[in-house]
Amino acid sequence: MAKLVLIRHGQSEWNLSNQFTGWVDVDLSEKGVEQAKAAGRALKEHGIQFDYAYTSVLKRAIKTLHIALEECDQLWIPEFKTWRLNERHYGALQGLNKKKTAEKYGAEQVHIWRRSYDVLPPLLKATDEGSAAKDRRYANLDPRTIPGGENLKVTLERVIPLWQDQIAPKLLDGKNVVIAAHGNSLRALSKYIENISDADIMNLEMATGQPVVYDFDDKLNVLNKEKYDID
Numbered sequence: 001m002a003k004l005v006l007i008r009h010g011q012s013e014w015n016l017s018n019q020f021t022g023w024v025d026v027d028l029s030e031k032g033v034e035q036a037k038a039a040g041r042a043l044k045e046h047g048i049q050f051d052y053a054y055t056s057v058l059k060r061a062i063k064t065l066h067i068a069l070e071e072c073d074q075l076w077i078p079e080f081k082t083w084r085l086n087e088r089h090y091g092a093l094q095g096l097n098k099k100k101t102a103e104k105y106g107a108e109q110v111h112i113w114r115r116s117y118d119v120l121p122p123l124l125k126a127t128d129e130g131s132a133a134k135d136r137r138y139a140n141l142d143p144r145t146i147p148g149g150e151n152l153k154v155t156l157e158r159v160i161p162l163w164q165d166q167i168a169p170k171l172l173d174g175k176n177v178v179i180a181a182h183g184n185s186l187r188a189l190s191k192y193i194e195n196i197s198d199a200d201i202m203n204l205e206m207a208t209g210q211p212v213v214y215d216f217d218d219k220l221n222v223l224n225k226e227k228y229d230i231d
């Protein structure tokens with residue numbers, strides 16, 4: 001049956017500098033490019049042939065997808081970019097250094113902001129500097145849809161329509177799908193696919209660049225989950 005491969009983008013410049021990133025469109029670091037290549041090599045070694053690719057509208061995920069697909073000679077497959085796969089929006093935390101924020105607000109508060117299921121970060125207003133409402137790539141969205149900050153719950157709520165309308169039907173049709181996206185949009189999707197509880201999802205982490213491969217039965221129950229080595 002069909003395979004789904006999730007790839008968190010390779011290390012970004014702000015992963016490297018330890019800054020909250022969210023919807024800020026930062027690039028891959030050199031290490032991130034190497035991780036994306038290694039992901040593509042692992043996919044090639046395992047002989048996975050894709051039918052469709054999905055990614056976000058943020059360059060760290062788009063580039064990871066392209067670099068990985070180039071390595072396994074599948075750059076030609078149909079590809080869809082959507083804001084629904086963006087990283088969770090980190091609100092007013094975006095751009096701040098995570099360590100300095102923990103020193104200011106306490107490690108416990110920062111852990112809650114980063115990993116709780118339903119606590120929102122401090123929100124950005126539509127008129128604030130850096131608000132996505134000013135970004136042309138979201139111009140076709142209903143302004144009420146553009147977040148000022150998201151928790152994992154809200155992130156999952158905007159990922160689910162993409163899953164239900166586009167990805168699940170392709171998998172049910174036996175097509176192999178690759179999704180290159182972000183730590184938290186992929187944690188949200190994994191929660192849904194694996195039916196992980198609100199409490200347990202706090203402990204799920206996605207490594208940069210590492211392909212996570214799901215095999216499904218014909219009702220989209222998970223038969224197998226495997227992480228490919230990229231070291």
Ligand SMILES: O=C(O)[C@@H](CO)OP(=O)(O)O
Nearest residue numbers: 019020021022087114183
């Ligand atoms: O800053 C972010 O956007 C994310 C991913 O890098 O961080 P965290 O893992 O802390 O949720």
